Amino acid sequence: MAEKVTVQDIADAMGLSRNTISKALNNHPQIPEGTKKKVIQKAAEMKYKNYSFMNGGNIALLTRADINAISFYSETIKGMETSLRAEGFNLILSLVNPGDIYSCTLPPNINHSNVNGIVCIEIFQEAYIKTILNTGIPTVFIDFLPESLNSPHKFDILLMENHRTTYNLTRSLIGRGHSEIGFIGDHNHCRSFYERWLGYDQALRMHHASSGETFSITLEDNKPYLSAEWMLEQLKQLPKLPTAFVCANDDIGISVIRALKELHIDVPGQIEVTGFDDIANAKIIDPPLTTIHTYPYGLGTRVVESLLARLEQPDRRNETIHLETCIVQRGSTKSS
Numbered sequence: 001m002a003e004k005v006t007v008q009d010i011a012d013a014m015g016l017s018r019n020t021i022s023k024a025l026n027n028h029p030q031i032p033e034g035t036k037k038k039v040i041q042k043a044a045e046m047k048y049k050n051y052s053f054m055n056g057g058n059i060a061l062l063t064r065a066d067i068n069a070i071s072f073y074s075e076t077i078k079g080m081e082t083s084l085r086a087e088g089f090n091l092i093l094s095l096v097n098p099g100d101i102y103s104c105t106l107p108p109n110i111n112h113s114n115v116n117g118i119v120c121i122e123i124f125q126e127a128y129i130k131t132i133l134n135t136g137i138p139t140v141f142i143d144f145l146p147e148s149l150n151s152p153h154k155f156d157i158l159l160m161e162n163h164r165t166t167y168n169l170t171r172s173l174i175g176r177g178h179s180e181i182g183f184i185g186d187h188n189h190c191r192s193f194y195e196r197w198l199g200y201d202q203a204l205r206m207h208h209a210s211s212g213e214t215f216s217i218t219l220e221d222n223k224p225y226l227s228a229e230w231m232l233e234q235l236k237q238l239p240k241l242p243t244a245f246v247c248a249n250d251d252i253g254i255s256v257i258r259a260l261k262e263l264h265i266d267v268p269g270q271i272e273v274t275g276f277d278d279i280a281n282a283k284i285i286d287p288p289l290t291t292i293h294t295y296p297y298g299l300g301t302r303v304v305e306s307l308l309a310r311l312e313q314p315d316r317r318n319e320t321i322h323l324e325t326c327i328v329q330r331g332s333t334k335s336s
Contacts, residue, residue, distance in 0.1 A: 005048040014042055057116035058090050059307065060109065062132070064122055065095035072279070073121055076142070079300020080119065087308065089116070096128075104131040112137060117307045124190050138310040140303055144320075146187070146194035154318055156306045160294045161322040162192050162276075166199030169274055169292065169327055170246055174207045176334060178244045178272070182215030184231075184256055185248025189221040193248045196276060200246045215242035226251050228258035235259055243271055244333075250275035250282045253289050257332060272333040287331030294325050 007025070011018045016039075024031045024039035031039075061077065081091050092115070094107040104127050109115065118139040123129060126149065132139055133153035140156045173181055181204065187197035197218075204212055217234045224230040235241065235256075247253035253275030257267050267273055267287055275282055278293040302323060309316070329335070 005043075005046045007048075010039065010042055010046060010048060013046065014039065057088075058092050058114060059084055059117045059119060060092050060094045060107075060115045062094045062096065062107070062110070062118055062120045062123060064101065065097045072277075073142070073296065075296035076121075076300040076303070079297040080304055081300075083301045083304035087304070096123075101125050101128045104128055106131060106135070110135060110137070117311055119303055119307060122190075138307065138314055140307045140310060142299065142303060144191045146189075146191050154310070154315055156310060156318060157191075157320045158299060158303055158306060159192055159195070159320070159322050160299070161325045162195035163199040163202075165292045165325045165327060166196040166246065166276065167203045168199075169290075170200045170203035171207060172327075173244045173246070173272060173274075173333070174203060174209050178242075179209045180215055180240075180242040181209060181212055181244045181246060182217070182238075182242040183212050183246050183248070184217045185225065185252050186221040186223075187218055187248070189248075196246075196248055212242075214239055215245075226255050228255050228262065231255045231259035232262050235263065241265070241271065245271065245273045247273065247275050250277045250279045250289055250291055253291070253332070254281055254285050257285055257287070257289065267332055268334050274333060278328055282330070285332075290330045290333040291328050292325050293328045295323060299323055 007021050008018050011021045014021070020031065020035070021039055024036045025043060027036065061080070077091070084091050092109065094109060096107060100106075110118065110132075112135070115137055118132060118137050120129075120132065120139065120141045122143065123132070123141065124143075124145055126145060129145070129149060130151060133151055133155060140158065142158055144157045144159070170181060181200075183197055183200050185193055185197070187194050201212065204210070215238060217238070219234075245253075245256055247256055253273050256273050260267055260271055260273070265271055273289065275289045275291040278291045282289040282291050302321065306319065306321065
């Protein structure tokens with residue numbers, strides 16, 4: 001059996017002191033960044049402890065084949081690719097269809113011999129998540145189930161900050177005199193939608209607005225929320241239209257605006273509408289959609305940071321990370 005590589009071995013190979021090597025591996029501020037990178041690279045080459053993963057490899061991006069997640073997350077994926085390439089990793093797209101998810105069948109390339117780590121986008125089925133985690137491959141999720149998962153496995157979750165900004169957005173509507181505000185979107189679809197609904201609901205409760213249940217559309221996410229025709233029929237079935245809608249994302253918000261136009265309802269004159277994500281179409285819909293801006297490229301780079309940390313320390317405690325968001329005021333709501 002080969003002897004374990006020591007800090008002294010790295011020091012001897014680089015002609016540096018043991019103390020310098022130790023400080024570099026522990027990210028000590030006294031050590032220049034250039035020296036740290038060289039030491040870490042040498043540690044990887046010599047397979048010192050968990051630094052061997054930095055020799056490069058493959059990271060699987062696992063997502064469903066039946067959704068538009070790839071186009072929606074294009075900037076996030078770009079951020080991931082750039083960061084992974086700098087660390088010597090390849091990003092491999094692995095699509096799964098609904099049948100595979102139902103049968104808990106992983107793509108054939110998802111195994112320890114081919115993949116060093118996994119990033120999951122829009123994977124929200126508990127049994128399939130457990131199948132992924134049972135591989136033992138370090139995994140990071142972008143968004144997750146609405147509730148926590150009872151699992152012995154270690155993994156990380158990254159989300160945008162959903163609750164606080166949606167609370168503030170709803171509170172601003174209440175501050176402009178709205179007491180009847182509906183929510184549109186399946187709040188049980190994923191944790192992001194659930195947190196947005198919690199922020200909306202808390203604002204109603206804390207500021208004594210009417211219950212939003214009467215004015216809301218929260219059917220399961222398998223319904224065609226993005227169809228203006230379908231949305232029009234749902235709006236017609238509400239006992240009463242509210243004076244504002246808080247939508248779970250921008251695509252839904254755009255669908256609502258189009259449906260309201262078919263009903264000859266002025267936005268924002270009669271009903272104000274908000275979204276979430278700040279996608280490109282939010283700026284060009286008429287009127288432009290008030291929304292919550294996210295930072296998708298930064299999400300991609302932060303995902304890589306978490307995954308590399310998980311690769312280096314597979315048994316470290318689970319983390320759930322929320323990244324900053326901010327409200328963007330546009331024409332679908334009235335100015336304060």
